[in-house]
Amino acid sequence: MSNDEFPTDRPAVVTCGLPYANGDLHIGHLRGYIGADAFNRTLETLGQTSAYVCGSDMHGTPVAVNAEKEGVDPEDFALEWHHQYEETFPKFNVDFDNYGHTHDETNVETTQEIVRTLDDEGYIYEKEIQVAYDPDADQYLPDRYVEGTCPYCGEKARGDECDEGCQRHLEPGEVEDPTSTITGNPAEYRERTHKFFEVSEFADYLTEFLDGLEGTSNARNQPRQWIEDGLQDWCITRDMDWGIDYPNGNDEGGDDLVLYVWVDAPIEYISSTKQYTDRVGADEYDWEHVWREDGDIVHFIGRDIIQHHAIFWPAMLEGADYNAPRGIAATGFITINGKGLSTSRNRAIWAKEYLEEGFHPDLLRYYLMTTGGLQQDVDFSWEAFQEKVNGELVGTVGNFWYRSLLFAYRNYEGTPETEVSEDVHARIEGAIDDLRDAANDYSLRGVGQAATELAQFGNEYIQRNEPWKLTDDDPEQAAQVIRDCVQIAKAVGVLLEPIAPDKAQLLWEQLGEDGAVADTNLEAALETPPRHFEEPGELFDKIEDERVDDLTAKLEARVDEASDDGDEDETESDDTGADEATDMADTDDLEPLLEDRIGFDEFQDLDIRVGQIEAADGIEGADDLARLEVDIGFETRQVVAGIKQLHDLEELPGEKCILLANMEPAELFGVESNGMILAAGDDADLLTTHGDAEIGEKVQ
RNA sequence: AGCGGGAUGGGAUAGCCAGGAGAUUCCGGCGGGCUCAUAACCCGCAGAUCGGUAGUUCAAAUCUACCUCCCGCUACCA
Structure with missing residues (x-):
């Protein structure tokens, strides 16, 4: 694999991480699919042969578990999502070749063939491991099919990780007191023979591979740790029905060994490319050339699955004698209004929702591609979205397109008959270079900028030359300026196509061009537009402030609502605490525990301080309330607390207490309260510290 | 705990890999211009010493070390 600059004369294949057939798509997913799509389009615009392939990830425990919950066949369950994805992508102009x-x-075939090869080459061995087994259901229980107690912290844990306690990853066989999530039966451990892939054999290869890997730096750097720590061999089989059968010649054991989902998932990249070749013919695009001879393989993934793509996957490819990826672009996450996207809390912008709001997909594409670098986390807010759209797409690009074409139409009924000036020609060539550089840096932001900056230049250019003043005084010069502007407009269209394909196509049509702008390459940017074209229309609409307010309010309301609903959902899994609670006896008098968990951030919102009570006296007319003066280091606060009848107020001064300092002020019986003293229960047992905590220290 | 990524004018971002004149672009603020254009566009001004400390260098946002704070990853979850 060499690192010639794009475009190379080799065929390229661009992939994106497979969507897991288990839920709705949101803009977090979309970022990756759009990114890969835009990259593929950029390569094509640069003149390189390239295919963009992907597919749905159908296997794995979550699909099996959820299908079972709904009482449907896992295949039907996954296919339903698959079809939904298939319909959704085109709506975002995510244009898969397959x-x-x-x-x-x-x-299935490709996977089995590759695994067979790895087996034949001696990279796979068998090992006995402990697997949970449900004797009543006569079924093995991989991963999440089993629950039990974490051996490290004693919390309730899933079979694969201690998800509620110490977060530790758990090996099969580690979970104590295992029970089946299917039947609730106690499970037992049995010895099972599983297949292991000798990843450890590839340490040197992978080190070298990573040295030459292009894309984002995180994909290159993060896996190094694993290699340095020593690679462990990888268990590639599971005891379940749903999946691709391990390709045994002799079917030893005879039961349900299927391949682990992470084996067959990336192989879909190859399979999907094969299907593309099957459809268009090897003359047009040859999958074998790409995957087995020399091609530019580029993976777009989320940064959470770097290990799979930068360790296991290249090891498999090398072991089975396939080509290694040239680049891995691991994209950051999307946050919503500054907070982590959360599907369970419904803090997400769903693909469907975006479309239902009636926004054009190219707007989102532009936003997601140009707001931050690929590797960076990108925040989404409707407000920022509006700013981006109105400022850059409407104000800069759309405005330049429209004013240029309209002027040209009114005065010349199309493109004036002169040559493009040298300066403008050179400026367009500069933009083309920018695009090429951006592609080689895997910078889709740069791709978008190459186009918008050219449009910005166009606005400067037309402004500086004021053709509207020249039409009478110096018609030749006016024609020259507009000729230049029309060319710039066309070039912007060509350059913007990877990011905003629909809008670029509309411009193309307004210019009276035939065919699809997507099928053109960079040379088109400098070719003369048609002599005549019709009156242009505006290509981008502004988003009004009221619209943004509505959308923001809608989103917030939904998040709130979901937090309530979420409680119910979480009750099921959070029930965990119930077992322990019953052990603790006489819980009847206690308030039930809140099921709703809060994040650390929310806890951080509470400013709790150690304080010292300096004065305490009762409030006239109130039964329980007392007025306290509490020193919290920075200042002394007056607070009102309901402890009058329950404490001897005279003894309080000098006592340390715990004060919620950023409680909003309140007035009780005419006395202002600036904080809240923490106390336990109806007896108002005052909380204090048991060490040397200083006055004013934060409780955390 | 280890590792990866980040910390740049009021907000958001670029530059860092290939160190060089006190730093990009967008939004916002202020002033001006233009009127072909979706109150749009163009020009100018104010504003950050580039998370902290210590180094390397003639020269550091850019390299090195340590530290602080965010986000994430840690393989039989997808």
């Missing part, structure tokens, strides 16, 4: 799924025949 979109398959991991359960289709091609992928």
